[in-house]
Amino acid sequence: KQEVTQIPAALSVPEGENLVLNCSFTDSAIYNLQWFRQDPGKGLTSLLLIQSSQREQTSGRLNASLDKSSGRSTLYIAASQPGDSATYLCAVRAGGGADGLTFGKGTHLIIQP
């Protein structure tokens, strides 16, 4: 059974710092990996999708990498801002016809002004 782990569970940093969130998964047979953010009381907002054949994806100040063979992904946030405060979730989509996402429990990020 696929398991997804996110480290750290919580992180608080001053505004302007660059930071890295980590995600690991136990079964490397994935179709893709998706990073989301979730604001309190809200649904999930998709940030980046990395296909299994890709190594990284970038969107603005966000960069996500994927090392499928080692079962790891990182989300890099450059020049953090208070508006980046949220819970960040990593999710993988398995191969073999299973279409639901398996989620980690998230990293709760606070950016101090």
Place this chain on the structure above:
Amino acid sequence: GAGVSQSPSNKVTEKGKDVELRCDPISGHTALYWYRQSLGQGLEFLIYFQGNSAPDKSGLPSDRFSAERTGGSVSTLTIQRTQQEDSAVYLCASSLASGGAYEQYFGPGTRLTVT
């Protein structure tokens, strides 16, 4: 519509009652997913639809849970004889099609409280 919508946004029900939760996917999206988010458990996959059929029901926690989709659009998740452990946020997502290439877009969720 612009995004996935869900109703109601909040639902409080008494233990033993049945509830129905509704999801309207993004127009043109053929795949639809239900997830549950509860404290301490994180987000769990429940079921997905491709069109009106449900190839994967593996995540439904018990036979009290069922879902249907009609007209390839709206979906309803039904929980019969609700229990307190069913209290959670139920999230719906849709994607252009099933398969690895497509992002899933999530709705705001329905917060279910069973008293």
